[in-house]
Amino acid sequence: DIQMTQSPSSLSASVGDKVTITCRASLGISNYLAWYQQKPGKVPKLLISTASTLQSGVPSRFSGSGSGTDFSLTISSLQPEDVATYYCQNYNSAPWTFGQGTKVEIK
């Protein structure tokens, strides 16, 4: 099974900061990588598919990159509404594993 490892597990940054979360797959998954945002008490929301394709309605300050085993999610200018836990997910081959999550807070 493919393991997904995110880092860091949590971070605290100031409004306007650039924030980067990384996700590493234990085996290559091409670009079959999704990123989700889950705000406290809410349902996960799909932000990015195929590693870098922004979903409709997602602010352009979010971007994704990577292929193979190494991926990243970047928030170019952190906003208060971005406080959430972010998950990456492999959907190249089952089981479609999630990373353990990265909790983003405002400093």
Added chain:
Amino acid sequence: QVQLQESGPGLVRPSETLSLTCTVSGGSTSSYYWSWIRQPPGKGLEWIGYVFNSGSTHYNPSLKSRVTISVDTSKNQVSLNLISVTVADTAVYYCARAPLSSGYDYWGQGTLVTVSS
């Protein structure tokens, strides 16, 4: 607008079977991956498995011996059965849809299932 609604008991006794239904409205169940995903209180997301086109299934190896996911296209419903539950199966259970070559674009609101005697 596609909507997913989970339903089922909120309390299940240990050793019994957890059964949930996800009713899909505003869209077809055909040609999508339909999954169940769970989240224990205060923890991360755990993928349970998927069904595709009413026949193809794949499950999390850690749950494979206890789980069945199926789809009833005539009713536009996706079902989850998890047998022999323990307290470790207490979680919010989500139903979610994934188009081909995409992540999960639609999710249900989730339903909390507590396993307790």
